[in-house]
Amino acid sequence: MVLKLVGISVAIKGKSILEEINLEVKEGEFISLLGPSGCGKSTLLKTIAGLLTQQSGDVLMGQKNVNDLPANERGAVIVFQDLRLFPNMTIAENVAFPLKLKGVPKAERLAKAKELLERVQLAGYEKRKTSEMSGGQLQRVALARAMAANPRILLLDEPFSSLDESLRQDMRRLVLDLHKEFGMTTVLVTHDQEEALMMSDKVAVMMEGRLIQYDTPQVIYDQPASVAVADFFGGGNYISGKVQGNTFYSNQVSFPLDKPDGDYLALFRPSTLGLVPKKRGYHITEMNYLGGMWDLKVEGQGRVFSVRKVGEHPYKIGDETGLEFDISRAIIFNKSQ
Amino acid sequence: MKKRKNILPKLLIYAFIFTILFPLALTAVWAFVGRWPWPRLLPQSFSLRGIEEIFGGYSGAFQTLGSSILLSAVVAILAVIVGTMTARALVLYDFPGKSLIQFSTILPIIIPSTVFAMGTHVLFIKVGLADNVLGVIIVHLICSLPYTVKIMTDVTAAFGGKLEEQAAVLGADSRQIMKEVTLPALMPGLVSSACMAYIISFGQYFVTLIIGGGNVKTFTLIMVPYLQSGDRIIASAYSIVFILSTLLVFIIFELAVRRFKTDENHYYFV
Amino acid sequence: MSKKPYLLLLPVIFLSLIFIVGILYGLIQSFGIIPSLGMKVPTLKYYQELFTRPELLSSIGMSLYIAFVSSILATILGVLICSLLVLTGKGKGKVMHLVKIPIAIPHIVVAMFVMLIFAQSGLLARVLFNLGLLESPNAFPTLLYSQNGIGIILAYLWKEIPFVIFFVITIMANINTSLGEAAENLGASRWRAFIDITLPLSMPSIKNAFLIIFAYNFGAYELPYLLGATAPRAIPVQAYIEYIHPDLLHRPYAMALNGIMFLVSFIIVLIYHRTVQRNPN
Ligand SMILES: Nc1ncnc2c1ncn2[C@@H]1O[C@H](COP(=O)(O)OP(=O)(O)OP(=O)(O)O)[C@@H](O)[C@H]1O
Ligand SMILES: [Mg+2]
Numbered sequence: 001m002v003l004k005l006v007g008i009s010v011a012i013k014g015k016s017i018l019e020e021i022n023l024e025v026k027e028g029e030f031i032s033l034l035g036p037s038g039c040g041k042s043t044l045l046k047t048i049a050g051l052l053t054q055q056s057g058d059v060l061m062g063q064k065n066v067n068d069l070p071a072n073e074r075g076a077v078i079v080f081q082d083l084r085l086f087p088n089m090t091i092a093e094n095v096a097f098p099l100k101l102k103g104v105p106k107a108e109r110l111a112k113a114k115e116l117l118e119r120v121q122l123a124g125y126e127k128r129k130t131s132e133m134s135g136g137q138l139q140r141v142a143l144a145r146a147m148a149a150n151p152r153i154l155l156l157d158e159p160f161s162s163l164d165e166s167l168r169q170d171m172r173r174l175v176l177d178l179h180k181e182f183g184m185t186t187v188l189v190t191h192d193q194e195e196a197l198m199m200s201d202k203v204a205v206m207m208e209g210r211l212i213q214y215d216t217p218q219v220i221y222d223q224p225a226s227v228a229v230a231d232f233f234g235g236g237n238y239i240s241g242k243v244q245g246n247t248f249y250s251n252q253v254s255f256p257l258d259k260p261d262g263d264y265l266a267l268f269r270p271s272t273l274g275l276v277p278k279k280r281g282y283h284i285t286e287m288n289y290l291g292g293m294w295d296l297k298v299e300g301q302g303r304v305f306s307v308r309k310v311g312e313h314p315y316k317i318g319d320e321t322g323l324e325f326d327i328s329r330a331i332i333f334n335k336s337q
Numbered sequence: 338m339k340k341r342k343n344i345l346p347k348l349l350i351y352a353f354i355f356t357i358l359f360p361l362a363l364t365a366v367w368a369f370v371g372r373w374p375w376p377r378l379l380p381q382s383f384s385l386r387g388i389e390e391i392f393g394g395y396s397g398a399f400q401t402l403g404s405s406i407l408l409s410a411v412v413a414i415l416a417v418i419v420g421t422m423t424a425r426a427l428v429l430y431d432f433p434g435k436s437l438i439q440f441s442t443i444l445p446i447i448i449p450s451t452v453f454a455m456g457t458h459v460l461f462i463k464v465g466l467a468d469n470v471l472g473v474i475i476v477h478l479i480c481s482l483p484y485t486v487k488i489m490t491d492v493t494a495a496f497g498g499k500l501e502e503q504a505a506v507l508g509a510d511s512r513q514i515m516k517e518v519t520l521p522a523l524m525p526g527l528v529s530s531a532c533m534a535y536i537i538s539f540g541q542y543f544v545t546l547i548i549g550g551g552n553v554k555t556f557t558l559i560m561v562p563y564l565q566s567g568d569r570i571i572a573s574a575y576s577i578v579f580i581l582s583t584l585l586v587f588i589i590f591e592l593a594v595r596r597f598k599t600d601e602n603h604y605y606f607v
Numbered sequence: 608m609s610k611k612p613y614l615l616l617l618p619v620i621f622l623s624l625i626f627i628v629g630i631l632y633g634l635i636q637s638f639g640i641i642p643s644l645g646m647k648v649p650t651l652k653y654y655q656e657l658f659t660r661p662e663l664l665s666s667i668g669m670s671l672y673i674a675f676v677s678s679i680l681a682t683i684l685g686v687l688i689c690s691l692l693v694l695t696g697k698g699k700g701k702v703m704h705l706v707k708i709p710i711a712i713p714h715i716v717v718a719m720f721v722m723l724i725f726a727q728s729g730l731l732a733r734v735l736f737n738l739g740l741l742e743s744p745n746a747f748p749t750l751l752y753s754q755n756g757i758g759i760i761l762a763y764l765w766k767e768i769p770f771v772i773f774f775v776i777t778i779m780a781n782i783n784t785s786l787g788e789a790a791e792n793l794g795a796s797r798w799r800a801f802i803d804i805t806l807p808l809s810m811p812s813i814k815n816a817f818l819i820i821f822a823y824n825f826g827a828y829e830l831p832y833l834l835g836a837t838a839p840r841a842i843p844v845q846a847y848i849e850y851i852h853p854d855l856l857h858r859p860y861a862m863a864l865n866g867i868m869f870l871v872s873f874i875i876v877l878i879y880h881r882t883v884q885r886n887p888n
Contacts, residue, residue: 013431049506071505072513084503088521097517098507149507346691350702353688357705357769360720363730367723375728375744376736423619430612438616440880441623446819447876449826451843452865453626455850456633460625479622486619532711540713543828543843557715564719564833573723576716583711 001062001075001152001185002027003048008057010040010047017043019209021057025153025202028183030176032196034232035206041189042081044206045155048187049076061153077151081158083142085130091141092117092126098149116144120174136167140174147178154179154186161191172199193233197221205229227265227333236269237305240335248332251301255327263335270295270308272326275315279322284315298323361580367573387574398559398575405556406582408470409538412477413590416534417527419478420485421493427486428493446483453479454547461548468550476548477541481534488533492526524594531590539583556582630869637862644855653863663860665839667867673756673841674825677763682817684764685771686809689779692772694801698780706776709769717762718833725750725758751834758834767820774816779809811886818879822872842868 003025010018018040025031033041046052048059050071059066066074085094092113099109114126120140130138139159146154156175160168176199179186190196196203197217204214205225213225224230227238241250243264248257250266257264275282275298282300294309298321305323315321367373371384391398426432427439445453457476458467466472504518542557549555560575639650657663692698709717724730732747741747751758783805790800831841840848842864849861 046502051502051505070510071502072508072510074506075508076506078503078506080499080503082499084499086500086504086518086521097504100517101504101508101510101513145507343695346695349688350691350695350697353768354702354705356765357708360717360724360765361708363723364716364720376733378730378733378737419618419622422615426612426615430615432612436884438619438623439883440876441627442619443879443883444623444876445626447822447879448630448872449822449843449865449868451826451828451846452633452869452872453629455846455861455865456631456636457625457629459632459636460629475622475625479626482619482622536711536713540715542713542715543847557713561715561833564715564722567722569719569723572719576719579716580712 002060003076003153003185003187004058004060005044005048006058006060008044008047008054008059010043010052010054012043012052017209018047018054021211023204023211023214025185025187028185029201030179030186030188030199031202031204032200033187033189033204033206034191034193034196036232037191039206040209041206042157045078045157045187045189048153049078049155050074051078074153075149075151076153076155077146077149078155078157079142079146079159081161083138085138085141085145087130089130090126091122091128091130091133094130094141095145095148097145113144113148116148117141119147119178120144136163136171139163139171143171143174143178147182151184154184156186156188158189158191160195168195175199197233205232222329222331224331227267230267230331230333234269236267237273239266239268240264241266252323253325253327255325255330257332259332259334265333265335267331267333268305268325269329269331270306272329273298273305273307274324274326275307275309275313276322276324277314280320282321282323284317284319284321287315287317364573364576367569368577370570370573384570387570388578390571391574391578396559398556401554401559402556402578402582404554405539406586408474408553408555409477409535410586412474412481412538413531413535415474415478416481416485416538417489417531420482420489420530420534421523421527423482423486424489424493427490429498442486443483445479450480450544454544458547458550467548468552470549470553473545473549473553473555476544477538480541480544481537484533484537485530488526488530489523492523496522528590528594532587535586535590536583539579539586633862633865634869636859637866639859641855641858646859653859654866657860657863657867662839663845663864666842666845666864669754669756669835669839670825670831670842670868673759673763673831674821676756677760677767677824678817678821680760681764681767681820682771682813685768685816686775686806686813688768689772689776690801690806692776693780693783693805694797698776703773703776706769706772709766710773712766714762714766714827714829715833717766718830720765721758721762721834722751725761727751752836754836754839756835759830762830762834763820763824767824770820771813771816774819775809775812778812779805782808811882815879815882818875822875826868826872 003023005021005023008018008021009016021044033044035041043052047054050066050069054067061074061076086097089097092110095113095116096109099112104112110126114123117123117125120143122137122140122144125133125137130141133141139162143159159175160171163171172195175186175188188196188199197220200217202215203217203220205212205220207228213220213229220229221233224233230236239250239252241248241254241264242262243249243257243259244261246256246258248255248264248266253266275296282298282305284296285299285304286297288295293311294313296307296309296315298305298307300323307323366380368387369383369385370380371382371386373380390396391402423438423442427435454476461467461472466475500518500522501514504514509517539555540557541555542561545553545555545558549558556575556579560572560579563572563575637653639646639648639653657667689698692702722729726732727744727747727749732741732744735741735747736744750761783801786804786808787797787800790804795803826843828843828847831844832847835841835844846861846864846868849857849864852858
């Protein structure tokens with residue numbers, strides 16, 4: 001099911017929360033929605049699902065305008081961050097709930113629930129109460145219940161945020177497997193940029209109620225639309241400079257750049273900087289181990305640079321080196337914009 | 338050392354519990370007293386005079402008890418319905434005038450019913466609601482509403498419409514949401530507010546006296562003269578019947594709800 | 608803006624209107640306006656007279672006395688017992704069921720409890736007599752129907768100490784477990800933590816419980832009627848007597864007494880509403 005948002009604006013209590021959101025998710029695509037806390041991600045999901053009504057704009061599902069369709073007829077299922085399992089039902093009843101709504105006979109729907117619970121590795125938990133399950137288990141129940149509704153569009157609102165790293169890995173795997181198996185169009189809201197880059201076909205970055213950039217993970221990382229987006233995906237070393245006659249000039253590095261004259265900012269991610277042992281001018285001031293790689297802080301010419309070294313390296317604190325810039329991977333922002 | 342420190346609080350708590358229970362026990366004894374003259378510490382004889390006075394037909398007390406229970410049950414049900422609607426509006430929506438509504442729902446707790454009853458009586462005489470049951474139901478409803486609104490607001494706020502949103506995206510229409518999610522979630526609150534409204538209506542004296550104008554007889558109304566005349570045996574018998582009937586109604590409320598709960602599904606409330 | 612909340616509020620708005628209009632009717636009559644009796648000119652005469660007729664003035668004094676003593680005592684004792692329940696961990700289960708009993712028992716029944724125990728021929732007098740501490744029933748102090756109002760106050764205490772506990776205990780227990788533990792963890796003793804953290808944070812609730820029972824005890828009819836002295840009468844009792852006076856010209860006095868009760872309670876409502884708005888929950 002194609003999902004298309006055209007010029008969506010939402011206000012709550014007279015306060016504008018979403019402004020002019022345009023977004024298209026193709027049939028079966030998996031996208032991530034990313035942005036700082038309070039930027040309106042959950043609001044956007046609720047608007048898609050029909051729980052909130054937009055002030056203006058259209059929600060389209062499979063070419064059909066669903067503005068006037070109530071939530072229960074849209075077929076867009078949200079898995080909320082706070083899970084919202086029904087405390088008065090057992091685990092199996094929770095999962096069977098969407099089928100009950102469709103009038104599926106009891107035996108049949110409980111059998112289906114059992115099947116789905118097995119699918120999320122919770123076989124044998126059917127009769128439990130929600131209060132007798134761990135956080136990670138409940139998360140899987142919520143996912144199974146959403147799948148039972150046979151969603152055409154699945155909306156996941158930070159479903160992994162309360163889990164520890166290894167459970168998160170499992171859940172990511174599970175979600176991707178389910179996505180592959182059932183092929184529903186999926187929107188995943190997350191705080192975690194690595195998660196977004198790793199899991200999705202496309203990434204949408206939101207800030208303060210606006211969609212800033214929507215593209216593939218590679219483009220988002222390598223060609224961020226603004227400094228804010230770049231910072232959200234790890235930031236790096238910013239160097240102020242000027243372009244004159246198709247050359248970028250700065251204190252640290254100069255290179256040819258085919259841009260009109262003006263003030264620019266060049267971003268070098270830590271992985272695009274290299275140390276040159278034979279040269280001089282910079283001192284290593286700090287070394288942090290990141291697991292399989294090192295983050296080295298290098299000081300020189302009045303400022304500090306962050307350099308990523310994969311694997312082992314011969315440096316120690318206090319060593320003097322030179323710094324080299326991989327100019328082909330520089331990210332350039334026009335300062336006057 | 339530590340142990341001795343803990344005795345005093347416990348003692349005080351037990352004294353408090355005793356203070357609650359002792360008058361009830363004393364009343365239960367008095368209800369069956371035949372003679373208990375000064376200065377005896379224990380009754381001289383027992384009799385069923387008090388109980389017979391109530392159930393003995395000619396006083397009409399038994400019929401009044403029945404109609405009184407009915408009246409208060411109607412008030413309780415209406416109060417629960419109105420309380421639930423009000424709570425829903427207050428919790429789930431934001432609208433101009435919200436604070437004013439909240440303010441006016443607490444008024445009847447604090448503005449004395451004496452003030453309210455006399456003024457309303459004048460109003461009700463004008464519109465034909467004085468001296469009849471409907472008028473009494475309306476004023477009892479007004480007196481109990483602050484409590485049902487408070488209880489239902491707490492319960493509604495506790496699940497905050499979140500489960501309803503979840504049910505909607507899973508495909509439930511508004512009728513299904515009501516039956517499968519809203520009612521079960523509100524159920525404990527519904528019982529408590531029904532009980533609360535019932536007590537307030539059933540124990541109401543002054544308001545009933547004025548608005549009912551003697552035409553509407555409730556159990557409290559026919560009980561007061563015995564209290565004034567100092568007939569301790571009959572007054573105690575009335576009190577005991579009052580308390581036991583209240584208990585019975587609470588049990589019925591609870592059972593009615595439990596029946597509803599087991600209708601189709603087992604609900605587990607913790 | 609959706610119309611839905613207003614639909615849901617329709618019944619409560621209707622009932623509130625009856626309540627407010629009812630009170631306005633009474634207030635209007637307190638200014639001497641009863642068109643059906645040919646009284647059409649607003650006047651403050653009745654209020655002025657209230658403050659010149661000694662028996663009415665002492666009614667106001669009586670009501671204030673009862674309300675202050677009973678609600679202050681109920682609040683202090685209620686908070687004390689509530690604190691004990693919270694600190695000893697007995698604030699749940701059976702004890703709380705017992706605490707609810709007095710809330711469910713109407714004032715007229717409580718009046719009878721007081722009669723059975725504290726009348727001059729009541730159980731307490733009998734016990735004292737049998738212990739040889741009392742010569743005759745008449746030697747027992749008059750607690751009922753007397754100007755000291757002790758019977759009324761005792762009845763209010765029996766009903767309202769549990770009310771205060773019920774009203775305050777949930778929030779007090781919650782604060783005590785979360786913040787109290789934190790304070791203990793920082794080295795405060797259990798009592799210190801309770802007095803420095805839990806009690807101040809429970810104050811809005813305690814204040815509201817006090818306001819509710821004060822307003823009730825100031826304006827309620829039943830207990831002063833059943834257990835009170837004939838002179839001076841509490842305001843509500845006096846107001847009712849004026850209200851049912853065969854001479855309808857007495858009605859404005861009733862309404863003026865109501866007007867005074869209204870004024871006092873309205874001030875209380877405003878304070879209450881403000882604390883609630885400032886401390887939701
Ligand atoms: N019911 C509401 N009333 C008023 N403001 C609201 C309401 N719901 C959300 N908001 C506001 O809308 C903005 C967006 O909220 P939303 O929940 O969509 O953020 P989010 O991006 O999901 O944040 P998070 O990552 O913390 O979940 C916030 O500024 C929030 O304060
Ligand atoms: Mg959110």
